[in-house]
Amino acid sequence: MTSFMPRALNRTALILFPAFDWCISPTHPEREERLLYTRDQLIEEGLEDVDNIVFLNPELASHADIDRVHLCAPSSHKLLTESHLISAGATLRVARAVMDKEADNAFAIVRPPGHHAMQTVFGDRGFCIVNIEAIMIEYIRRHYGVKKIAIVDTDCHHGDGTQDIYYNDPDTLFISLHQDGRTLFPGTGFIRESGGPAANGYTINLPLPPNTGEDGFDMVMERVVMPILDEFKPELIINSAGQDNHYTDPITNMNFTAQGYARLNQRLNPDICVLEGGYSIEGALPYTNLGIILAMAGMDYSHVKEPDYDQARFRQPEEMTKYIAGVCDKALEVFENRGKSKEEALKKKVVSERKNIFYDTTGFNVDEVRQYHLCPDCPGFTEVTATSPRARIHAYTVPFNACPTCQRTARDLFGATQPIPQTITALQDRVADIYETK
Amino acid sequence: MIIGIDVGGTHADGVLLEGARLVAKHKVAVDQEHLSESIISLLGALVPNDRRQLERVHLSSTLATNAIVTGNLDPIGMLIQAGPGINPDFLANNGPTWFLDGAIDHRGHIIRDPDLRLIDEAVAAMLEAGIKSVGIVTKFSHRNSLHERFIADRLGARFPHICMGHQISGLPNFPRRVYTTWLNASLTARFAQFEKAIEQGLTQLGVDCPCHILKADGGTIPFARAIEFPCESVHSGPSASVMGCLALADQSEDAILLDIGGTTTDISLLVDGTPLLEPYGINIAGRPTLIRALNTVSIGLGGDSTVAFADDAFRIGPRRSGPPMAQGGTTPTPTDALVVLGLLAVGSAEKAAAAMQCLCPGEPPADTASRLLTAFAERISQEVAAMIDSVFSRPVYTVSALLQRRRITPEKLIVIGGPAAALKQSLENCFNLPCLVPTDYEVANAIGAARTQLTVQATLYADTADGRVSIPEISCLEDISNRFGMAEAESKLEQVICGIASDMGMTGRPTIDFLERLEMNVIRGFETSGKILNLKAQIRPGLADIQGEQP
């Protein structure tokens, strides 16, 4: 029988939830209008009728799903609105679609985004409150027992929140491609940020110069991302699919394109994509989102081009190519040396790190100290102390891959800790799936 | 008085109603090749002696549906302009197609005008091929119809029939717009002939009242308008049956409607008493369309369906292989079970019992029969549950809509069709809901056709930053001021719908529902540059008010 609609080679599940009634503030880039034109384009294309593409509605994440990942002050109940629970819940729904084999891959086109949300949360940061990818990953680990997961963050901004959450986890490979932190928020993501003492070499940062275009991204994918993934052999690949590398994005300075994004996803072949940033809402998002969907579905994306697309316009100068090649070499070196620093760190038993986290939306600083309690048998648990002008968190966090000894030690330490006023004292045990505060 | 006629595959039913009262009913055999003659003969038996008493004739026609099924369509040419997006080559599988190279974006902005040479080449090729009917569709023509109209103008009078996508529906979905336009163009000439034959017949009968055609959405349009939009007459059978159920068993809650026939069961749903519509339109001949239609599901399950028993389960349908065994057939059917249980008095009770023995040798026939009926009802119930699920999963785009979603919770079953009364108990047991079998249900479809009123749908897209409003259904593309707001948009759309309704002969002011209302600030560079307003409104499918009767 003649087919009157195209057929996707891969069964692809989509959640398209533009949240037309939610914004950070009416003129903020993260406003109601952001996914309007994307919705209009995807619906007009008839994607809902394409064989093997299925649209799903989001569901609401539970606060337990949030507390499994984050340490919220004053609490996840107080910080999150229904909109946040929906955008997080959408990632859980697509995860289930993939894990239950309803679909081969899935894309959650939702807002608000999440990759700037760190483990401790005191408010909105870089348009994000909670890290929707991390919430999804820990949900998958909890319900499906998946261990090794790779996150490739292709948003223009460094995925500092995701990096923070998985910094000391050798089972989560985090690769971020972004505009150099010296030129853009959040100002991090340098090659030297390469993972905590138990997971050094499992955080790979690829800071790219402003104006990087298709050639630069192709090079990074080919020389670094794909070879590292081949070596790491993740059970799942997640793409934090921000689209603000686009040449028309108003808040960044890159030269990436819809064709480029589609090709990148075709090569990466992620199991799940989660939309992150992207603020060229008319000139980029309708095309980049469509390009990514078609690439995931295994369909022809060659006609997905911005109205003013001209490949020749973005040919990259020789010098830039050389510079990016240098970044690639250094990043590969980081991965090659992975795990080597753990032995040295084990001698110290506890390694401390201190950092300052800036919350840009309302403008305050958090002083955070992380104490990595190292263990020869597992990545160890972490003691986190974070202080904002209004609240304080003191928590013991046990990763999903902790050994029983570390799990017990963390619980004992939590039990012995005296609660202090104005301080959230918490035990977050991902092995037992427990979140307790006092 | 109103005459309602429902044409089926083998026969046509007609009724003459005075208000809600059934004055006369009649049935004739139908010859699909000579459809208009069958209809005229049926009309002849129904027209009241005093012709002036007849207000309207409502006709559900199988002409379009049959033309599609038999592939008996006019050769047409499609001019398609896709612009950036999915590779549009698949749209050419449909038939002779010429792609143009202009582009319109999601906001209705013109990116590039189509190359005139390509249009002219297409025209030459179509003339050469003897094509008389042309369909023109551009992507986003519901936002901006300029290109479709420009191309149509360029074709001018060289083609007798030109169909433009934006006039058929203001809904998004480009492939559906293409297929709907194709279907419409393919039916135009054939439908015009049919209309002429019916008009002549009516004149001969001395009838000069308006004649309306039943649509798939549970509404009607005047015959004259159906000539322009013949695709609207497709698949009106289920719509007659749903409206018939409504007419015979008025209902204001959520309910399940079943039309159980010999080989199929049609299922539809009422939400707060209103029949549920498809989000876009029905699928016709493997093509998704924008033809507004009631959400009905037809399953291959009926009184005469073949039944087999294996692995401790009944397999019912989807085929029919001859009559029930009680009536001399060779395979067991649900009808045999009804006969065994004394619920239906047709044919031989002994042969019916033998049918049950065939299925489960050694078991008491009555036990087998009642288990079979339970299985029959369960099959319907699964299908209903799946429909309710799929309605619940329709995409929503706002937080409030997601949080307020309500699952349809039927309070009642309304069942028509041959085995309806006999199956009442089984259905009630299975669904645990009261089951209503209206009287006169054998002419429910014709009554449905008679009692149905006009439906209209229109959409409005206003962009005050661009200073323009589009109402595609009437090819409206007008300038607006930057103060144009929701209240104005609503009243403009209301006026348009009232205008269309009154052009179609509706007297009195219709009730208009707003199905979608989106208002969005357009922000550029931290400043509000305007507003986008997107509205969809309708005259919902319902029964015409009856004079002198309290609603």
Ligand SMILES: [Zn+2]
């Ligand atoms: Zn970003």
Ligand SMILES: [Zn+2]
């Ligand atoms: Zn340990």
